[in-house]
Amino acid sequence: MYDLKGLLPESWNCIDCGIHTAPGCTNRIEAQRMIALEQAVGKGEEDWRIKQTIDDQSELYMVRDAVWKAAGMEPMGGCLRIGCLERRLGRKLRPKDFPATIPSTICLAPRASSIGEVADETACF
Numbered sequence: 001m002y003d004l005k006g007l008l009p010e011s012w013n014c015i016d017c018g019i020h021t022a023p024g025c026t027n028r029i030e031a032q033r034m035i036a037l038e039q040a041v042g043k044g045e046e047d048w049r050i051k052q053t054i055d056d057q058s059e060l061y062m063v064r065d066a067v068w069k070a071a072g073m074e075p076m077g078g079c080l081r082i083g084c085l086e087r088r089l090g091r092k093l094r095p096k097d098f099p100a101t102i103p104s105t106i107c108l109a110p111r112a113s114s115i116g117e118v119a120d121e122t123a124c125f
């Protein structure tokens with residue numbers, strides 16, 4: 001079986017609050033099963049299709065390794081909603097917390113947060 005361990009999350013549920021962070025996306029096991037079905041009908045890797053849907057409920061992002069570690073997270077240690085990550089950090093996220101070259105669904109427009117602050121910076125990626 002094609003192994004996606006370390007490439008896709010085991011679960012998209014936030015490990016703090018349990019809310020699904022990417023309702024239209026498959027987790028590792030689901031993606032591996034879809035690939036197995038593609039292989040079973042003789043499709044080569046270049047023809048595999050795994051539909052992923054991103055919408056306004058999706059929280060897909062990456063932060064710099066130091067930010068993730070400061071939140072007490074291991075690499076591929078699970079998913080966190082932005083509000084839960086900010087709660088762990090004890091502060092709002094800033095544009096510089098995100099790698100410049102990786103797109104994200106997160107917009108840091110002024111918003112109420114779960115820690116009772118309003119962002120003072122606006123950044124959409």
Ligand SMILES: [Zn+2]
Binds near residue numbers: 014017084
């Ligand atoms: Zn959460």
